[in-house]
Amino acid sequence: MEFIPWFLPGAYLTPYLCTNCGFWQKHFTVPPTCPVCTDFRHTPPDDGFRFLTPEAVAAEVSTVWTGEDTDIVTFSTEPCVGIGPNGYLIRRPDGNVFFDGTAHYGLEALDLIASLGGIRWLTASHPHAYGALWQLQERFAPTVVIQVKDLPWTNAFQTAWPLDESLTLAPGLTLIHTAGHFAGHSVLHWADKRTLFAGDMLKFHGTAGLSTHKGFNRKIPMSHAEIRRYKEVVQGLEFDTVYTTFETAPCTQADVLRLFDRQLAGPPFFGPVPMED
Ligand SMILES: [Zn+2]
Numbered sequence: 001m002e003f004i005p006w007f008l009p010g011a012y013l014t015p016y017l018c019t020n021c022g023f024w025q026k027h028f029t030v031p032p033t034c035p036v037c038t039d040f041r042h043t044p045p046d047d048g049f050r051f052l053t054p055e056a057v058a059a060e061v062s063t064v065w066t067g068e069d070t071d072i073v074t075f076s077t078e079p080c081v082g083i084g085p086n087g088y089l090i091r092r093p094d095g096n097v098f099f100d101g102t103a104h105y106g107l108e109a110l111d112l113i114a115s116l117g118g119i120r121w122l123t124a125s126h127p128h129a130y131g132a133l134w135q136l137q138e139r140f141a142p143t144v145v146i147q148v149k150d151l152p153w154t155n156a157f158q159t160a161w162p163l164d165e166s167l168t169l170a171p172g173l174t175l176i177h178t179a180g181h182f183a184g185h186s187v188l189h190w191a192d193k194r195t196l197f198a199g200d201m202l203k204f205h206g207t208a209g210l211s212t213h214k215g216f217n218r219k220i221p222m223s224h225a226e227i228r229r230y231k232e233v234v235q236g237l238e239f240d241t242v243y244t245t246f247e248t249a250p251c252t253q254a255d256v257l258r259l260f261d262r263q264l265a266g267p268p269f270f271g272p273v274p275m276e277d
């Protein structure tokens with residue numbers, strides 16, 4: 001059945017992109033404020049908000065991608081918009097999954113995704129990584145899964161499957177609620193590929209190592225109870241490669257547990273821990 005996007009509630013509203021953070025919201029006029037920028041984790045722009053319509057974004061931004069010939073195609077924008085999250089198309093014979101999202105998908109990018117089989121499941125770790133999720137929903141009509149505690153951030157799109165604690169999207173591919181960075185923060189584990197899509201649970205800092213944070217811009221660390229929950233999740237997962245919302249790097253369960261144990265050994269702290277002792 002062909003998907004008819006104007007059946008969605010709010011389909012007559014205009015999507016607006018906040019250029020400071022990259023968050024989209026639908027409104028009947030230019031939004032008065034951006035909920036992500038005014039959230040405690042972030043900072044509003046010094047010189048006022050700037051909101052762009054989809055047409056204005058398309059005129060200023062191109063979508064680029066890597067890994068077209070592999071199982072994971074990574075999408076981003078040039079120039080970077082807002083905080084610049086990546087989107088990951090996970091290619092599977094039983095239906096593709098799209099996790100996290102970049103701020104804009106040009107027609108070539110959408111046509112590429114269509115040529116690779118479209119999208120069966122569409123989900124994201126947390127609101128910083130929604131990107132233009134609404135564009136993928138309108139084009140491909142996937143099942144949109146969002147953790148129930150993050151539903152207040154989903155003004156720009158429609159959730160079909162509110163996630164509780166975990167959901168197996170396909171054999172060996174599991175979405176798991178971690179909480180922490182956001183109340184609904186979730187990660188995606190691809191067991192066969194020993195790959196963890198970690199969202200903003202983790203951040204790579206090159207040779208300086210690996211960190212975790214409650215609020216990156218404001219340098220707010222995670223609480224001990226939140227770290228204990230992260231640890232509980234990671235202890236059940238095996239992986240060699242981690243895709244965060246922004247970076248990809250070789251990284252194992254032992255590397256991540258070392259970070260969490262350092263966090264739990266003293267006062268909460270913001271900043272990286274070396275991945276090798
Ligand atoms: Zn914003």
Ligand SMILES: [Zn+2]
Pocket residue numbers: 126128129181200
């Ligand atoms: Zn984040």
